[in-house]
Amino acid sequence: MSQGLSGRPGATGGPLRLGTRKSLMATTQSQRVADLLTERTGRAVELVGVTTQGDVSKALVAQMGGTGVFVNALRDKILSGEVDFAVHSLKDLPTSETPGIALAATPARDDPRDALCSPVKLADLPHGARVGTGSPRRIAQLRALRPDLEVIPIRGNADTRLAKVTDGDLDAVVLAHAGLRRIGRVEAVGEVFDTDQMLPAPGQGALALECRSDRADLLELLGTVNDAATRRAVTAERTILAVLEAGCSAPVGTYAAEVEEELHLTATVAAYDGSRQIRLSASGHPDAAEQIGRDLADRLLAQGADQLMGERD
Ligand SMILES: NCc1[nH]cc(CCC(=O)O)c1CC(=O)O
Structure with missing residues (x-):
């Protein structure tokens, strides 16, 4: 299977090193891409766990403008050659280009929709129910659907947020369906929002593979998992x-x-x-x-x- 690529400079040798954050969501999506790459090219892919400053200090994440701190740490490892490539949630990538870094592939997108994580559907939440989300996009669209709800700003990873519902602090939280699937928590979903009710974040549910822009061999290899229709949609x-x-x-x-x-x-x-x-x-x-x-x-x-x-x- 790898015959077409194995003769090229840089395409031979040991396994490809995939830099990933160590969270469950990150390692799950990285492993899926690793398996797909191996299936399509015959190349072995090894996950390299990267601890970022954002994983160490939550305060720092807020201070440095959200998820950018994770993206930047992985990009540094790519530029220094410690890893060959990284897999990001596309919606966490800033739209501006980074010198030396190329978007090598966007695999076929997962479910792009948002989900209400609650024992009941949106219409069945009691008047004034407390719904947790810190995203202005979700807040604005929730308020348009149900002006009576009390929106509570929350932070933290998906598991932390879901625990607020099971603990009874909140009646519901809103999270991306794709992320819930990746961490095996779809059972927490009460209703998946139709895109007519709630438009997702640009790129939600899609992944992005990044590598050094001067590695033509890698760009070709990683390009084997690109899905052209996904790329066009997320470009728009x-x-x-x-x-x-x-x-x-x-x-x-x-x-x-x-x-x-x-x-x-x-x-x-x-x-x-x-x-x-x-x-x-x-x-x-x-x-x-x-x-x-x-x-x-x-x-x-x-x-x-x-x-x-x-x-x-
Ligand atoms: N901002 C955090 C983040 N980045 C990607 C996902 C979920 C997976 C995806 O949208 O691809 C999430 C969690 C969420 O918004 O619920």
């Missing part, structure tokens, strides 16, 4: 974020998918208090993914997206 979604100059904590939801050779993109920008939302859709040829995203972002801006995002409560 992330272009919205880039044009709006927003990050993963902005009240911006998007979802793109191909239906019958047309790429459909929907995006929402919401006020932090959920009082107003702009929601627009566009479609076009899948090869024009970036242009479709750009045009839709321009339309959102023309309708006041900038102002909306600037309003905090």
Whole structure:
């Protein structure tokens, strides 16, 4: 199986070293990519656990602007050659490019939707129920669906958040369905939100493989697990974020998918208090993914997206 690649410089030798955070979600998604790569190329892949400053100090994560601290630590290991590549949740990657680092592949996307983790469905939560989420995107869309709910800002990994529901501190929390599957906690889900109810974060449910941009051999090897349709969809979604100059904590939801050779993109920008939302859709040829995203972002801006995002409560 590896015959086509094994003769190239750099493609031979020991196992590929995949740098990963040590959390259950990170190691699960890294191992899945490792197995897929081995299946497609015959190359062995070894996971190299990396402890980042963000894993050591929670305060530091907040101070350094969220998940960026994890991404940067893995990128440093790639640039120094300690590992060959890394697997990230695409939605945690900033939209700006990093010198020397290339996005080598986006494997086929998992479920992009958000899930209500609760013993009951959203409609069955009592009036004024306490729902935990720290994401302005989720807060704004939740408030639009159920203005009576009390939204409680929470932090921590998925298990910590789920424990708040089982302990009775909260009636529900909202988390990405893909992440819950990766940590084996789908049983906690009361309802998976349709994308009509809650638009996911740009890139949610998708993974991103990164390596050094000067390693042509690796780019080819890692490219074997790329899924072209996923790449086009997340390109459209992330272009919205880039044009709006927003990050993963902005009240911006998007979802793109191909239906019958047309790429459909929907995006929402919401006020932090959920009082107003702009929601627009566009479609076009899948090869024009970036242009479709750009045009839709321009339309959102023309309708006041900038102002909306600037309003905090
Ligand atoms: N920001 C944290 C994060 N990054 C990726 C996922 C879940 C998996 C994914 O969306 O690919 C999560 C947890 C969550 O939002 O519930």
